[in-house]
Amino acid sequence: MSRFVTPTEVRLPISDGDYLIVKERLNLGDATERTARMLNAEGTAVDPLKYGRAQVQTYLVDWSLTDAAGRIVSIREEPPAVVAAALENLDPEDFREILEAIEAHEQRMTAAREEKKSTRSGATVPAAISPSLVAVGGGMSGSRS
Amino acid sequence: MPGLFRSVTLRGEKAARLSWGYQTAAVLRTWALSKSDKGEWTLTAGIDRADPFRLKQTPLQFTAPRPGGFFCFPVRAVTLGKESLIASLGPPEH
Numbered sequence: 001m002s003r004f005v006t007p008t009e010v011r012l013p014i015s016d017g018d019y020l021i022v023k024e025r026l027n028l029g030d031a032t033e034r035t036a037r038m039l040n041a042e043g044t045a046v047d048p049l050k051y052g053r054a055q056v057q058t059y060l061v062d063w064s065l066t067d068a069a070g071r072i073v074s075i076r077e078e079p080p081a082v083v084a085a086a087l088e089n090l091d092p093e094d095f096r097e098i099l100e101a102i103e104a105h106e107q108r109m110t111a112a113r114e115e116k117k118s119t120r121s122g123a124t125v126p127a128a129i130s131p132s133l134v135a136v137g138g139g140m141s142g143s144r145s
Numbered sequence: 146m147p148g149l150f151r152s153v154t155l156r157g158e159k160a161a162r163l164s165w166g167y168q169t170a171a172v173l174r175t176w177a178l179s180k181s182d183k184g185e186w187t188l189t190a191g192i193d194r195a196d197p198f199r200l201k202q203t204p205l206q207f208t209a210p211r212p213g214g215f216f217c218f219p220v221r222a223v224t225l226g227k228e229s230l231i232a233s234l235g236p237p238e239h
Contacts, residue, residue: 004198007166023167061167077162077169 001116009061012101021062021076022102025109034058052099057083059102065090154179155216161190161209163200163220163232170199171230176209178216178234186218186234192225200225207234 005027012020023030037054040047060083062076075083087095154177161173176190188207199205205220219235 006202007168009167076167077164 001120010105012105014097014101018064020060020064020098020101022059022105023061025113026058030058052095053084053087055106056087056095056099056102059106060098063098152180152182157209161207163223163230164206164208165199165202165204168199169196170202170205171195173209173230178209178218184236186236188218188220188232188234189229190232191229195225195230197225200230205232206238207232 005025008024009021010024012022014020026034034054035046037057038046038050040050057080060075062074064072066072073086075086090098156175156177158175161176162169163171163173171190172193172195174191174193176188178186178188180186200223205223207216207218207220209216217238219238221233221235223230223232
């Protein structure tokens with residue numbers, strides 16, 4: 001398995017026949033961008049209110065969502081500001097559905113990757129040499145906007 | 146489509162790119178697409194930004210807007226310069 005992330009798209013069905021096209025996996029650039037999107041205005045700390053938008057915007061490639069006139073609101077290859085504006089105009093319940101679909105996808109991908117890691121031949125589990133920052137300071141999981 | 150001509154050159158100035166899946170491998174500033182009389186397509190372009198790693202991956206695709214849609218060509222090979230690139234393209238896809 002390559003350690004580089006191939007830009008593979010995954011289609012996630014949501015309610016009413018709509019679907020999302022999302023990244024199968026994030027690469028380092030994506031993950032860094034996601035963290036940057038979560039930072040407060042000063043750039044000094046993560047703002048939990050930005051978690052949901054950051055997660056969705058980082059994973060989302062395109063979707064089937066339409067505007068009131070029935071036209072597809074294409075976001076593929078649009079600048080981040082355009083995608084952010086589209087997200088801001090969603091119904092909050094629909095945004096939550098999209099976020100939950102993406103989080104479930106991420107959890108599936110993480111589980112699949114862990115499974116592959118554990119079955120990789122010759123792999124060994126290294127002993128911990130110091131407590132992780134998450135263990136010391138608490139993780140971010142569970143916070144949403 | 147310009148298959149009617151023995152050779153042809155198309156030019157553009159914005160919104161063209163080379164893509165590797167959903168990832169942008171290069172954003173092109175100005176570009177010229179020429180078809181030789183042997184039917185070989187060559188792209189010559191100025192680079193706005195480029196990712197050297199992604200430009201070495203496959204499959205790459207060249208897309209550029211045209212009236213009513215997009216030019217879309219598979220990329221066979223890319224030679225990356227400091228501020229420009231040259232790419233050999235396959236036949237247009239749509």
